[in-house]
Amino acid sequence: MEMVVVCFLLFTVESLPVPLEVAMLTLFSLICLYGATASLANCVFGKELLLMGSPLLRAERAEKESKPLPPCVCPSSHRTSGLRTIADKLTIGGVCGIPTDTVYALAASCKHPKAIEKIYRIKDRPQEKPICIFISNLGQLREASPPFSPLLWEFMENVYPGGIGCIVQKGEWLKKLGIGAGYDHVGTKESIMIRVPDQTVTVHLIDMTGPLAITSANPSGETDSTHHDMVISRLGHKLEGVLCDGESNELMASTVVNCTQIDEVGITILREGCIPAAKVMQIFEKVKNHRV
Template sequence: MLALVSIICFYGTLASLMNCIFSQRVIPMGPPIIKEKVKQEACDEPSCPVASSRLTSGLLKIARLLEDGGVCGIPTDTVYALAASCKNPQAIEKIYNIKDRPAEKPICICISSVEQLVAARPPLSPLLWEFMRNVYPGGISCIVSKGDWLYRLGVGPAYDRVGTRDSIMIRVPDHTVTCHLCDITGPLAITSANPSGESDSTHHSMVINRLGHKIQGVLCDGDSNEVVASTVVNCLRIDEGVITIVREGCVPAIKVQQIFDRLKNSMI
């Protein structure tokens, strides 16, 4: 018995020494007899409620938070965005405080399809309709004239909180989850999910780490499809045959201009 115990002790000492020296299991050892329970640190807990974009329950959870007046981080077809329901103008005001966003910078609206615009009957020119049908859904935001049609679209309560006095920027993302969310909640006011002046958030963990302590939830969807935001196109003078690239984002300005020139020439 003494010899057996000595052999076991020698083997254990040798195995521990060799495994420690080579930083890997060179000599196999069995599982520990006494297992110590390691407590998860509080910092591992997310700082705000999170939901999976792959689960219907997750989508409904974020929709409820938005409809209750919360601000949530959501994925889009470009980078992550902060969203607030247009039914809750006060939530849109929260976005400015959360981001430290200058008050003079307008916030755009996000809808699920061009068909929603058609139902609202905005007085858009044939060329503008054709342009939007060619760029939506996708990583392009169009600035168009404001009007009473926004009330029919469902933006009524937030009319004065989105866009400028005379114009509104519209996004129709090429992202199934985001569009389903808009179908549930109605139009959403969105802006990039980052502190003002900082880089865009390209993963839900970035949203949580940067703004999780200020917002009511995050719809987790992993890596974003792009590393920059949408390309913004001013369409206010489109009837004069002119569009202006306000911000070049994921869609190159030259590609946007080529689409517009093709459509303009086809309608002459």
């Protein structure tokens, strides 16, 4: 082929001798004949009977790629059946990714200690880091009759539902709340963080399952998941399901507030998240001044 190309160039500038021109055309004809014969034979018999070599140019054929199946069930949050599917998975002890009013989270039923333990393995989360709980409304908390001060109740009324989690003293009242067998697997020995999410889908899910043990849906130490596709790609192969709700409402997790000594020394911001620390303190000062 290199010789043919050279001869073509010489022919173009009218410097190709006639005998060489004849030889070139003969050679080119033989190459074309061999190529046509080899292509036909290889196509008919479905294998390379006559060697062709690698192509000089490759034509990319556009083929519709079939979308790979997700590693777990991934129903839409916009359908009641999708919500029921995830609720059923959680009720029997599964771990699922769910949307919240902040970023996506991993959820397990507080009635299944093994499911809460599985969350730690899925995330490779250090055991010393406690897991919080989500409830659907403040009335659910009142029915459990925790020994909270009037100041704490009023503060909660001003921050729930929303992206603020309150750490409170732990007690037997949590079992009335529906924590059950998961009591020793959420929070610490002395305290627990409780949050009421401001997300209709999440609240409906909690109403179906009871309180949920919650932590962010990402491998420990990595960034938060802000879309259900991130949860599926990062952790889907370890989960029973992911409730798909598109983009998350926030790019940051919730703000965590220590309220265990709210009457003695006030509140402490342990983690500033989607709600600025200044706003939280402003709410607290307003509540405290209201009670004076």
